[in-house]
Structures are given as structure tokens and as C-alpha cells.
Amino acid sequence: MIRAINDALDVMLTRDPNVLMFGEDIGFFGGVFRATDGLQAKHGLQRCFDTPISEGGIIATAIGMGVRGLRPVPEIQFADYILPAFDQLVSEAARLRYRSGGEFWAPITVRSPYGGGIFGGQTHSQSPEAIFAHVTGLKTVIPSTPYDAKGLLIASIESDDPVIFLEPKRLYNGPFDGRIDQQVKSWAGHPAAQVPEGHYTVPLGKAAIVREGGDATILAYGTMVHVSLAAVEMHGVDAEVIDLRSIVPLDIDTIEASVNKTGRCVIVHEASRFGGYGAELSALIQERCFYRLEAPIERVAGWDTPYPHAFEWDYFPGPARIGAALNRVMEKN
Amino acid sequence: MIRAINDALDVMLTRDPNVLMFGEDIGFFGGVFRATDGLQAKHGLQRCFDTPISEGGIIATAIGMGVRGLRPVPEIQFADYILPAFDQLVSEAARLRYRSGGEFWAPITVRSPYGGGIFGGQTHSQSPEAIFAHVTGLKTVIPSTPYDAKGLLIASIESDDPVIFLEPKRLYNGPFDGRIDQQVKSWAGHPAAQVPEGHYTVPLGKAAIVREGGDATILAYGTMVHVSLAAVEMHGVDAEVIDLRSIVPLDIDTIEASVNKTGRCVIVHEASRFGGYGAELSALIQERCFYRLEAPIERVAGWDTPYPHAFEWDYFPGPARIGAALNRVMEKN
Amino acid sequence: MESQAHRANRPSIQLHIPEPLARPGDKASFDHIEVPPAGSVRRPDTAERASQLRDLPFQLIRVLDNDGKAIGPWDPKLTPDLLRKGLRAMLLTRIFDDRMFRAHRQGKTSFYMKSTGEEAIGAAQSLILGHDDMCFPTYRVMSWLHARDYPLTDMVNQIFSNARDPLRGRQLPILFSARDYGFYSVSGNLGTRFGHAVGWAMGAAYQGVDEIALAYMGEGSTAEGAFHETLTFAAVYRAPVILCVTNNQWAISSFSGFAGTEETTFAARAIGYGLPGLRVDGNDFLAVAAATRWAADRARSGKGSTLIELFTYRVAGHSTSDDPTRYRPRDEAEHWPLGDPIERLKQHLITLGEWSEDRHTALEKELDDLVRSTVKEAEKVGVLGESKPPLGEMFEGVFAEPDWRIVMQRREAGVHGDD
């Protein structure tokens, strides 16, 4: 996936002189995860450069450039470190178009690696998507495959709205499915790792049904898409697995159709459960599919604790926990 | 309510030399809403003082004092302006005890006026409770009456955990119930405006059933408690109205018992709907009361737009919108 | 570890809380403020390195002397026409402010903020910078717009939040936005736009054009982290931006000691970033113009950013919600040593023979009439509560295109068709 992201950035730098990117260590070095590897050398010092360690400053600067008509793609090194820029994102990027009567807006795309599974401890593992989803005026996009990563990232950069583009860092180098007893897989051979050359987009707000099924619906995004597929495989439930791809805008139609069909639903995310994005999904589904639901909607999520270093695999929602939830919605206990 | 808050602060300054407070304009001036009126004169320059305009600095400083064993009660002038301190609250105050293996913690109480109804426009009207509720390690408390305000504030200051204490600014001077065609009321004569002298607490995590009823359950907090009561009165539904009082910790037992009794539920808050705290309530209830629910849980909330100045009363969830939702859960259409 | 025994006879420790020299009831005092004579500060070449300019932040650039003459190397030698334009803008600002403040008392608007005593700042800078430059304002530099002849009716409509409000009822009065007038969107939260100016300016440099940005921050707001982030980015990338601290000595009820001036100046912050820092008499139209032009020339020639402290005094209350007699002597403004910027510019023009008391009185009358008739016109559309933009405007502009939530909620709120 990291190469697909690099490719998307390269394509956009090549196509559009208004695109530029900056962030901590992304210039000469190419980023701590190598997302911008080679881009400064290829496109020049001014198109992809390092910044002071100041997330607030990075986003403020990006907004100012966006106001001029540029399309900056700032990187925040870890999503945990977006918080110093939270005010800029919420009070400025998200509000600018509205409050100025449409005179100004900030077409910025904030890329940031997020999520767990790499033994990164509390401040290199968190999933902050819920606090963005609640902010009116921000879009939040989360890919789960190389194909989607490239297409969604290009669509995000081309969007005239501010986009938080969260990259599941555990998927950078392979489709991790939570089975920690198995050999680490690379993307090689995965169908969605075939990334076309050049420009293409995956539209924001369109979910993907990554597995059709009739017994239950699983809603997931990012790494949890792969973990959910593994859970389905391991637990023999014919579940439909939906990859949301963007959580704002949300593809409510696809979700509603699926749950109306299956009558059962499990929602999965890495972020802690209370007040997480799963709560909104659960609320929406019960509002729209109430008379079709056969069992309570289940949420499988991180525990309501900070992300704990040594307990990585106890915290991370693995296939076993998803399987148990599937069993509960199938009333198989 | 503002006098009850002032009273609580006065009581705690008198009782505990470890209590001190600071914030923008709260010292000599007594705060833009007069919450600390007279406290500097009475307790001294060092116990209640002004600060630089730097919410991040205010909270960082409070944490450092808390670590020493003091119990600082910083004020953030408007809840909209907590965001520059969001990182301090989330990455530091909320995590300190956990990550340090219990060596350090920050018993701070962050007071801040929040919510709408005063024609304050986008940045003086917002309700940010959902983003705090999602943060593991923070408590969030919201009173709706003078009695509760004093008792909950004292309990918050005495709590060893960091507490976000959100004061519904529209209730400072009277029990506003959303009926904008009626005369503005003061607290005089309201039963919960009788505030005992001296020290008492209202426990965190205990909801109040402010109106018993059998037909439906309304969950609300802050200003919306009063608006909900007005809606019940105006629409003639025998609804049980529950004032959550603290949203973390949440009194799930009281909620569960009520909804199991009524089978119908309306959740009300001022904050915008998508990803709001109502989503968590809705998700919890359908998880716990699924087989008792007779109709979809309804959410009445601010629209998914920024808080708009001229459209105050179109945005603010008034008794009419709550009434319509009550009708929908009662299937009265 | 060293023994702590030797500390025994140390003075006892106390937490220092800054206090202003005078509170209500005290005798007002500006004794701590040194006012050097006009013309006493050197004017270095705009190409000089910042490290050669470390003396400037501790001085005060003044051009107009007590007789209304322009003195010394910073005299910007502006044309009488430009000076009269500036005077008109300042006077209009003052008259407009007074009228709007009264409109608030009459319930015609929810909120208002005056810039009494600070009118020179926006007016001078607006006239010195070019049409393609961009200013990132606070709520207290409305004279920028008045200097560029922003349509007064639009302004009043915004303040009345009526159906013709150019910001569509979405924003608090006076938190303006006027792209065509080089005036960026203001918002209620402090400090956050300072960094946008740096990004905008970096964008100009990136595109190879010599447009520059100018940003304002109140002295109280400089305590926000955003101030530092902005200066850091401005310095690191040598952004063509002028960063202004309008030090009017008060932040609501808090005197500037709470922003950290007990031992230094705001201009001195520049030294730590390797930037030039100018400290300027903000009530001196010519000094403001001169310093701005110096910084603009420097920025346009690729030499980067300048920090300018505009030393002034907030004569009025903070806003319509404020009562300054609660926290400072009622007559404090009368003791303020740097005078009234309007009066000073007027005297200068008279000294030059380019203005007269009669013309001044006539101008006052003209502007007063203008404001009155504009308010009348806006009142015909409606004041707060009588008239507002169509309800549908509440749902516009959240995103470039609304998503299903907005579409559904519009409907639920009863918005039909074009409304």
C-alpha cells in the first residue's frame, strides 16, 4: 500500500503544479514510512519538503496555501500527533467555507498513518477517526487496499473540501488479518494490489462490498476489513463484509441495503469503543433498519483504555473477538 | 446557576488550600460570565488569577500543578476554545496515570461554558462533549440546575481524575426551556435553585430522573433537560425525562431500566448529530434493550452544520423538534 | 545531588501574579511607558541582515512630532492625497463604530466591537499594500476595509444579519470576510489565522509572484501557541509576510503583563527567530505606513518576514459585552501619551497646508450622513430578528457539495426548493 500511496502522490505532482506536500521528515528522507520516497529528488525541493515539528503550523500553513488555490497534501507523521493541529482542522479548515459565505476554502488533504498492530505503544497506534467524523465540514477517508489507497488519495487531493486521509500503517506492507500466529504476508498476489499506472480515482462516499453474504453484515474499514474477512473464514458464517472506505461521506445506502437483507450486523474498529465511530453506525442502522433487525447490533472495538504497549494483541480486535460477535448476532450461543 | 458555581468555588477555596483557579479574565474581573466574581478579592491574588490567552498553556500548567498534589480548577472562557488545549487534555491529562504506572496523575477540573441559545454565533455556541466522551481517561460532567451545578462541581474538584465540567451557559441565569416566545425566566422559584450553604456533593455517574413517565424515555443533559420537559408538557406524552448529569461516567443502569420500562427512547443534545454523544447512547440502548424496544430510538440534535448565527432558533433543538420525535417514537403519525 | 542546606536563608518564595499600575479608583498611570521623540530611530536598509537589527525592537519608531511635523528617516513621504484617504478611512471607521455601537443598544445587532484609537493601523496598511496582497485581519482592523471603500451597506447588512448579509447569516457580526478587498475571513477564535498568512505567502513564493501577506494578532493573543508556530514557519521558509502584533495593552480585562510584557517588548520576539522586529507608534499613521512599506519591500525582494509591534491603546471597551470601568480607571484613555491617531494625522495635514478645520468638519458631516443613510437603507431590509437570509443558507457551504445528511436535514428543517 505504501507504494500505491507514493504512486498517487507522484501522479498528482506530475499532473498538477498546484499540488505540493510537506511534513516532518518527508522531504530528503522520504518519510519515516517512505511514503514520499524519491519525490523530492524527482519533483524538486519546493514540491515535497521537510517542516518544523509543529503539526499546528503544518496544517495552518496548508490552509493558507489552500486558500490561494494550491492543493497541499501535508503529512502528519503519526495520527496520534494530529491533536496539536486539531484546532486548525476543526475551527479553521472545516469552517472556512461556511463562515466566509463561500469566499474561502481549504482544499487540503492531510495524510497520516494510523492504527495499531506494530507494537508502537500508546502514541503510535491510536485511531482518532471518530473525533473527525463528528466535525461538520471535514471528510475522512480510510483505504484498506493498495488499489483503493491510490484511487481514494487522488480523489481526496482533487476534492475541494478538507480531507483527513488515514492510512492503516499495519497494511503498508501487507494485508494483515490479525492472525498473529501466521507468517507475515506481503501484498504480492493480492487482487487489490494490482495498481493501474497513472491517474484514476475511487470516489469518496462509496463503500465496497468485499465479500457478499446473506447471514450477517460486517462493517469495517482499514486493517479491520482484512481481520473481518479472516474472522468470517474462520467462523464459517456467511457474512457480507463491507469496507466503508470513507467514513465521511458515508455510503449509507449500501449499509442499509445489506442490513435490511441480513438483519444482523457487527461493526468493527480499532479505536476504543465508547463514543467511537461504531456508535454512529449502530445508531444509524437501528434508525433505518429497525424493523429488519433480528439481533442487537454488535460492536467489536478497542477497549476503553489507552493503547497499551505490551498488550497489543489483547487490545487489538482480532478475528476471535469478531467471530464471537458474529456468533452472538447469529444467536449461536 | 452562575451563583451556585461561584458558591462551589468559594466553598472549595475556603476548605482546601490546594484548590486554586486561573483562566482568562477570571481574576480581578471575575470572569466574562462572573463565575469567579469576588473570589480574588476574598481569597487572594494567588488563588484566583488571570492567565495569558493560551488554552494549551492553561491546561499544561494545571496538569503540572495537579501532579504536585494541587487541585487546580482552570476555566476556559468558552468551550469552543478548549480545542487549542485538546492535545494537553487527551495526550496528557487523560493518559498520565495510565502510562506512568500510577506514579503521576492530574486531578484537574476544567470548567467551561458551552452550548447555544445566546446568539453567540459559531464560536461561542458549540457543544464539544462527544469528543471528550470518546477519550479514555477523562470524565465529562454537565449540570442542568443550580443545585446540581454546585454539588457536581465540588465532586469534580474532589475527584482524582481529570474532569471536563461543561456549564450550559444559557442556563446561567435561568431555566431556559426553548420557548422563545415566552418571557425569559430567572432561577427564582425553581425547586432546584435552592442551593444549600457550604459543602455537599452530587456524585458523578448518577443520573437524575427529573420526570417520571411510562410512555417513553427522554435522555438529555444541560439546557436540553429543560427543553425536553417543555416538550413533554406541550405534547402530552407521558415521557420519563432523565438528566444524565455526567456523560462519563454514564449511569447506564438508570437508562437501561427506564427504556426497558418504556420501550421507546428519544435522545436530545445540542451538538451536531453525526458522531455525537447521542450515537453512543443509542448504540448502548439497542445493545441492552433490544428486545424491549418498540420503535427506533430517535435522536434530536443540532444539524450537521457549523453553528449558524442568524439561524439560532432553527439550529437549536427546540420543544417542537423534540415533540415531533416523541410523536414518532409513539408512532402517532 | 547537592545538599539543599545552603538554601536556608533564601528569601521566601511567592508566586508572582502580574498587576497593572492602576485599577478603578486609582490614579491612571502610563509612567512605565517611555515615549522617545519622533525621528529618533535609525532606518536600516531593507536588505540588512536580521542579526544587525537587534536594537530596533526596544525602540519606538515615530514620525509625527508634537507639532504635526513628519520627522526623521522613517518619514514615508506620502502624497497629500493618500494622507487624506487615510484620514477619511479613519474618520469613517470612528463614526461607523459609534453608530453601530448604538445600533447594538437598540437591539439591531447581536454584537459589535469598536477599534477606537486604533484606526491608523488598518487604514495605513491597507493603503500601503497592493490589491493582490492579502491581509489576515482580526476583528479590530475594520479601517482596512473602510480605506478600500468596501460597500458600507454590505457591512451594515452583515452586522444586522439580515437577508442581504453577504456572509449569509452564518457568522457573528463584524467577523467579516471580503476577498476582493484583500481581507481574509475573521473568526471568533483567536490566533488561528496568523499561520494561514504564512501559508498564503509561502504559496506566493512557491508560485514565484511577489504578492505578500500581512497578518494581525492582538497582543493578548500572542500567548497562543499559534503565534510561535507562525513565526517559526515564517522564519524557516523566509515567507513574504508581515506579521503584526497590535499591542493595545488590553485583552478584555487583562493588561498586557499577562501576555508577557513586564520585562520585554513584543517586537523583541523577532530576535529569537532571526527576524527583524520593529516597534512602531501605532497611533502615528506615517510611522505605521513607513514600517509597513519597509517590511513590504523586504518581503517582496525575497528577504522574508518582519514582525511589527504596533503600540497603541484600546480606548473603548472590548466589545458590546464589556464594561472597562470594572477593571481600569475610567479616565485611563485620557492619560494615554500617544494621542489620537485621527487628531494627529489631521494636524499633520493642516501643518502641510493640505487640510483645514473646516474641511475636517465638513468631512465629518459627510461621513456621518453617509453612515446614517446607509443604516437606514439596511434597516429597510431589516435588523436582527426582523430579516434573515433564507433558511436554506444554514445548510449551504458545509462542503462544496452537500452529502445526504445535509440533504435530509434541510428537508427535515422545512427547507423547500430554493429557500
Next chain:
Amino acid sequence: MESQAHRANRPSIQLHIPEPLARPGDKASFDHIEVPPAGSVRRPDTAERASQLRDLPFQLIRVLDNDGKAIGPWDPKLTPDLLRKGLRAMLLTRIFDDRMFRAHRQGKTSFYMKSTGEEAIGAAQSLILGHDDMCFPTYRVMSWLHARDYPLTDMVNQIFSNARDPLRGRQLPILFSARDYGFYSVSGNLGTRFGHAVGWAMGAAYQGVDEIALAYMGEGSTAEGAFHETLTFAAVYRAPVILCVTNNQWAISSFSGFAGTEETTFAARAIGYGLPGLRVDGNDFLAVAAATRWAADRARSGKGSTLIELFTYRVAGHSTSDDPTRYRPRDEAEHWPLGDPIERLKQHLITLGEWSEDRHTALEKELDDLVRSTVKEAEKVGVLGESKPPLGEMFEGVFAEPDWRIVMQRREAGVHGDD
């Protein structure tokens, strides 16, 4: 508005992006760094006003000369015992770091960070400050703990995240906390604890005790808004706190130009806050000790905060995840002009006749053995993945008392009883 025509023949504008003097393959260079002789900086009285100290941030306080002699007014005249303690702490830090780095390669821990070349800082400051003072560290001052004889086994257990980890498996290796050793909780996010030090120090002043705080921030991290907020509060309330910028010139792959040093120093930031700013040779144990003592005396006597820039060089990679040869010349460290702090202190002690090569070799051996045996002991408990604290620890310490969510989730996660 002024016409823009006169700009026609301006030089063309370009966005400036800082670049270090040398990248991999280039000849390493520190030519831009001036190294003044030891003893050349004046040592003002600790009671002097900050406005009298504005020269200091542009100098470099050094005590040890090239022959290992202590020179000039800043010589702290430490006892040989204290010097040997310091040497031991530094050496232990170096040996421990090397061993842990290797342990990471062997998969025994998830992460590690060395402080090679910077050991003097934590060691000297730890020994100068008192037991009741509190340090707010970064991940790169572990020598503070080694100087105070923190139990090595506990440290290794934390790094191995095993069952005896004093932080209960909740925190990344090396993000330590050791209250009894005056060592505040470190976290992965940068900069946020700087302000806690000010609050802690204000608390001390509030309580009328002369305890002081000392906080660290890497030079890269100074760009965070928190840096400025901290300095502002420290200055406004004259907090008894020493604020240290450890300028090791690199922030992962970014040279210090990205933190804004192309035209100034970090110590110079102090001027804008009205604080004293000292710039100190961070590889000179005596200079660090002397500057710290000066600032501590000042703080304890109610004169407030000092900003100290500790000029040093990050010899190793940023962490176990980093490969510095990708972004700087492989041999850059060898050209660094301020030498190795261990070597310099050792020479000084030898010059004083208080140490010898033999004793040094013996000490190295002793410490190496100590570290080896400690690691063995910790390995008996278990390395990463072999052993961890009981699962129940995941749910402890979220709040003072768990709420129902934690209680239920503990159960759901399979925690029984005490586990």
C-alpha cells in the same frame, strides 16, 4: 493602495527551503559552527535583570579547554567525587545504551533510543539539582536516572516489557517514569510536558517552597506551540523552572535549520520573553553543571526562569527505527568539534590527578559486567513476547477507580480475579 508597477525589476521570488551543508556522499562540515575558547563568556550575577543579559544567547559557555583544564568564571568548582559520579553515570549510560540497542536487534525489545554524545546533560543536571526538585525529561536524558542510581533491573524490565515492568506493560520502552528519582513521565508525543514543568514550579512557588523544576525539549520539538506557551507562562508568573533546549542539531532526519536556526540561536528565544538565555557547550560536563547551578540559584531566589540551550550533537541514529546514513554523511560525527563528553570529563579528572586510564578501564569493565548481569537477570523474567504483566494491568489506571465499562471489558477480555 500603492501601484505595483515599481516592482517590475525585483529579483524573482522563490520559496526558501533550508538545506544542511552536507548530505550522504558529501564531505561532512561543521564550518558554520563557531567554537569560542573556554572561559570567554562573562558570568553575570544571578540577580541581574534579564534585560542586561541579552548578549549571552549569542555566545557559548564553555569551561573545559582542550587540555582538560577548567577555565574562567563559569568553572563550577565541583568536588572530584561529584565529577567521578558524573563520569560513572555517563559511562553507564553509554554502555547501557549499546547493550540495549543490541537487545533490540535480538528481538528482546520493541524499541530503543540512545543518547550517545549527550550523556553530560542529564548526568550533570541530575547531580546539581536536589532530591525534591523535579525534572521533566525527554527520552534522551536517561543519564539523569543513571546519575541517581535508578535500579538497573527495573529499567531493563521496562525495556523488555516483561512481568516486572514498573510501568506495567502500558508504555513503550524507554518512555520512563520514576517519581522517586525526580523523573517525570515521558510520553511519545513531543513537547507537551514542557508546560507541566512550569505548572509544577508555579505550584512550588504557590506553596512557598524553594523546589524547582527543570524541563527538556529537543531542538526540533521547539517548533511546537507548547514551547512558546511554556515560555510565556514561565515568564509571566516568574516560575522557578529551568527550561532546557537540547540542541543536538537533528530531529530524526531534519537538521536544525527546520527548527529555525539559520539566523539565530535557541537561547535567543529568551530575549522575547524577558528571560535570561544561556547557550552552553552541552558536551562539557562542567559548563552544563555551572549554567544549571546559575539558573537554579536564580530560580530559588525568586528571580524566575532561565532558558538554557545545550549545544550538542546526536551521534547515534534517532532510534532503533532509524538509519542516519540515509540523510547525513556517515562520518559526520567524527567532524563534530565539541568532542565526546565522556572523554572530556575523563581528561579533566586525569589532569586534576583524580583519575587515570587504568581506573577508567576498570570502571568500564565494572559497568559492562553490571549491565550484562542485569540483562541476564531481566531475561530470567523474560524478554518482549515471553513475559508480560498480568492482563488485568491493561485495565488499571484509566481512572482512579474503574467504571462499569472497564469492569465489563475486563471480564470480556477474560481477566479473572487478580489477573
